[in-house]
Amino acid sequence: MLGNAVLQVALFFIIVTAASVPLGLYMARVFAGKRTFIDPILIPIERLIYRLCRVHPAAEQTWVEYAVSMLLFSALGMLLLYALERLQGFLPLNPQRLAPVAPALAFNTAASFATNTNWQAYSPETTMSYLTQMAGLSFQNFVSAAMGIAVAIAVIRGFVRRSGKTLGNFWFDLTRSILWILLPISILGVLLLVWQGVPDNFRPYVHAKTLEGAEQTIAQGPVASQEIIKELGTNGGGFFNANSAHPYENPTPLTNLFEMFAILVIAAALTHTFGEMAGDRRQGWALFAVMAFLFLTGASVAIWGEQSGNPQFAAMGIDQTASQAQSGGNMEGKEVRFGIVDSALWSTITTDTSCGAVNSMLDSYSPIGGFIPLLNMQIGEIIFGGVGSGLYGMLIMAVLAVFIAGLMVGRTPEYLGKKIEGREMKLAMIYVLIFPVAVLIPAAVAVVTRAGLAGISNPGPHGFTQILYGYTEAAANNGSAFAGLNANSLFYNATLGFVMLFGRFLMKIPVLALAGSLVAKKAAPPSAGTFPTNGVIFVVLLTGVILILAALTFFPADALGPIVEGLVMHAGRLY
Numbered sequence: 001m002l003g004n005a006v007l008q009v010a011l012f013f014i015i016v017t018a019a020s021v022p023l024g025l026y027m028a029r030v031f032a033g034k035r036t037f038i039d040p041i042l043i044p045i046e047r048l049i050y051r052l053c054r055v056h057p058a059a060e061q062t063w064v065e066y067a068v069s070m071l072l073f074s075a076l077g078m079l080l081l082y083a084l085e086r087l088q089g090f091l092p093l094n095p096q097r098l099a100p101v102a103p104a105l106a107f108n109t110a111a112s113f114a115t116n117t118n119w120q121a122y123s124p125e126t127t128m129s130y131l132t133q134m135a136g137l138s139f140q141n142f143v144s145a146a147m148g149i150a151v152a153i154a155v156i157r158g159f160v161r162r163s164g165k166t167l168g169n170f171w172f173d174l175t176r177s178i179l180w181i182l183l184p185i186s187i188l189g190v191l192l193l194v195w196q197g198v199p200d201n202f203r204p205y206v207h208a209k210t211l212e213g214a215e216q217t218i219a220q221g222p223v224a225s226q227e228i229i230k231e232l233g234t235n236g237g238g239f240f241n242a243n244s245a246h247p248y249e250n251p252t253p254l255t256n257l258f259e260m261f262a263i264l265v266i267a268a269a270l271t272h273t274f275g276e277m278a279g280d281r282r283q284g285w286a287l288f289a290v291m292a293f294l295f296l297t298g299a300s301v302a303i304w305g306e307q308s309g310n311p312q313f314a315a316m317g318i319d320q321t322a323s324q325a326q327s328g329g330n331m332e333g334k335e336v337r338f339g340i341v342d343s344a345l346w347s348t349i350t351t352d353t354s355c356g357a358v359n360s361m362l363d364s365y366s367p368i369g370g371f372i373p374l375l376n377m378q379i380g381e382i383i384f385g386g387v388g389s390g391l392y393g394m395l396i397m398a399v400l401a402v403f404i405a406g407l408m409v410g411r412t413p414e415y416l417g418k419k420i421e422g423r424e425m426k427l428a429m430i431y432v433l434i435f436p437v438a439v440l441i442p443a444a445v446a447v448v449t450r451a452g453l454a455g456i457s458n459p460g461p462h463g464f465t466q467i468l469y470g471y472t473e474a475a476a477n478n479g480s481a482f483a484g485l486n487a488n489s490l491f492y493n494a495t496l497g498f499v500m501l502f503g504r505f506l507m508k509i510p511v512l513a514l515a516g517s518l519v520a521k522k523a524a525p526p527s528a529g530t531f532p533t534n535g536v537i538f539v540v541l542l543t544g545v546i547l548i549l550a551a552l553t554f555f556p557a558d559a560l561g562p563i564v565e566g567l568v569m570h571a572g573r574l575y
Helices: 002-031 041-052 063-090 105-114 130-158 169-197 226-234 254-277 281-307 309-316 341-353 368-376 389-409 424-445 461-475 490-519 536-571
Strands: 207-210 215-219
Touching: 002 105, 002 169, 041 169, 063 105, 063 130, 063 169, 063 424, 063 490, 105 226, 105 254, 105 341, 105 490, 130 169, 130 226, 130 368, 130 490, 169 226, 169 254, 169 461, 169 490, 226 254, 226 490, 254 281, 254 341, 254 389, 281 341, 281 368, 281 389, 281 536, 341 368, 341 536, 368 461, 368 536, 389 424, 424 461, 424 536, 461 490, 461 536
Parallel strands: none
Antiparallel strands: 207 215
16 A cells, blocks of 8 residues: 555646646746737736726835735635625525525634635535525635635735836736636536536536435535635635545545646746746745645655554454455545545645645544644645745745745845845744734634533534634634534634634734835845855755744644544553
């Protein structure tokens, strides 16, 4: 089984790496306004949008203007989605006649999809109408992902421009992200998914009888069109409660491979966009190398943890080894058609990004296998990360790394020739501190209140992990879950909703402010004393900074959850 796992992971990573380079260079051309092969089709549409919205794309914005545009657009989108959920019972495209969504759940869902989190504290096929799924949720899947890409491009401009004041135009970046990147790939992806058996229609649900004579309702609808953008935009969520474990969302091994590829490819490609816009592609490859190392390490540990099985079963004489008769390892909560490798690989990919889609149930993972997805998010959604957010999060870590390197050698830290001084470090540290505050404080409140404890399904460390994971994914705008947490309550709908908003928008403001500070600085030419940020030494330093920061921040909490659960399991105790 080891050889099979290595082959699958290696093949997948080679495909992603090969596709990320041309896509990254293409995106650099798109946002530089250079000619591309689809310009004749899209430029007239782009001009029409600007005319209707009265946007002047050539009018560049300061970081404050860029941030205000982003926040106002997001607030309006969230308000419209909330209204659509509350009114869906009176609107068309509701053949199941689903009732309006309850106020607390509607707020939580609107915050979730507006922040690219796509956490779902409900069963989609019995809660959301076709109109809400398409005009509300799928629309937010496009614009929230495009917003992440737009902010990443603005931040890149802050790092690479010389003595400027502006970071570009938010409306230009948002429109181009949708028209030139997300929409064309989504159209091709929908065709592939429909070909493989994913439905995309407006038909009512089918009522059928099973072979045993029981009644069964088979849900369907506009699935493929939502499925592709939920993966491509690292949105997560799903048309069905079983998510990508459902055969209508993910029917074949080919769709499984394609959907994993779609989750990772844009985030990986943006590192090459950065290198191209910086005029030094090795800078992009350095960031890619750090992400790749952390990704492959996490995937290897998660697969090993699940393939090892449960030592308590082994002590009972239960055979868990792989053979012709059985898969072996920990198959609880996993689809037999995908197995352990593709399930653990998917869970690693979906938490390395901000996607959160799942093809297996994380609540059934072993303590080690479940710890890796949690750790991936605690590292800061930078192991490729969400579309856009992963890149600018990694650039914050690069700023911290060069600052530490500067302290060690006694020189003023520089990145891409720009000095990293007090203002930049304060903004970087604000960005770094927002995330653990948004996770640890509400998690602490949840574990000492009756409303918080009412949501867990397992006592002891596993229940604590469910709570810790819930707030971690909310702050990381991930949307995955230890499914044993019952979060459809007033307490969790409200607290998780606010954590999603904090994790999305409060973290964008300091990173845009940092870019605004850097864009005004002149870049000094490299000298003999310049610390190179495109080589192996920088890759090692940056990796170390990321891991140490995550360990110092979250290890005490993790020790109470998955770590102690793993120790108890291996000690042979039952609880």
